Amino acid sequence: DGGITQSPKYLFRKEGQNVTLSCEQNLNHDAMYWYRQDPGQGLRLIYYSQIVNDFQKGDIAEGYSVSREKKESFPLTVTSAQKNPTAFYLCASSIWGYSNQPQHFGDGTRLSIL
Amino acid sequence: DAKTTQPNSMESNEEEPVHLPCNHSTISGTDYIHWYRQLPSQGPEYVIHGLTSNVNNRMASLAIAEDRKSSTLILHRATLRDAAVYYCILRRDSNFGNEKLTFGTGTRLTIIP
Numbered sequence: 001d002g003g004i005t006q007s008p009k010y011l012f013r014k015e016g017q018n019v020t021l022s023c024e025q026n027l028n029h030d031a032m033y034w035y036r037q038d039p040g041q042g043l044r045l046i047y048y049s050q051i052v053n054d055f056q057k058g059d060i061a062e063g064y065s066v067s068r069e070k071k072e073s074f075p076l077t078v079t080s081a082q083k084n085p086t087a088f089y090l091c092a093s094s095i096w097g098y099s100n101q102p103q104h105f106g107d108g109t110r111l112s113i114l
Numbered sequence: 115d116a117k118t119t120q121p122n123s124m125e126s127n128e129e130e131p132v133h134l135p136c137n138h139s140t141i142s143g144t145d146y147i148h149w150y151r152q153l154p155s156q157g158p159e160y161v162i163h164g165l166t167s168n169v170n171n172r173m174a175s176l177a178i179a180e181d182r183k184s185s186t187l188i189l190h191r192a193t194l195r196d197a198a199v200y201y202c203i204l205r206r207d208s209n210f211g212n213e214k215l216t217f218g219t220g221t222r223l224t225i226i227p
Contacts, residue, residue, distance in 0.1 A: 099146045099205040100146050107156055
């Protein structure tokens, strides 16, 4: 079955440490996205990528970095510069350029601070 | 970006229809109306979308007002598995703006057995 796989499901970060969240899709979608969700809140866009080797900042990109070396993969690094990283992180993908197409989401990674 | 307004919470009895409202008074002509739902500790799941006409699929129906300033998601016969947070989102064509979904806080739907 096609879909989006996020790993790990739970992740703990120590102070001053960078951590990387994995996102893989086998839907052959060009576009991929990272969102952050805080308790009781909606999703906020961190980064998105329309195509391999290209990505754009979303609304809350500070303290995060991404790469898009392969169409299938869009890893997110939460750097030590992100002072409040505890949140639920969601990866999504879609066909680019058609606003009548849905975004498909993974099951998320919950990041906590030790 | 055009915003949507939804009630914070709603309750419905099991096996009865549910009507979830959404206001989007600043919608533009190129905005599609999308609905997603999110179960606890899971990613959002696409439910339905529309532009001008009412839409039906196996999960739900979407009724869009003639002036497009509001819409209603209809679950015809609610089950306990429909308990979730429902998000109404406007999605703009990438030729006219950022290709992203702007999530509000949604409506938390509780189903009463």
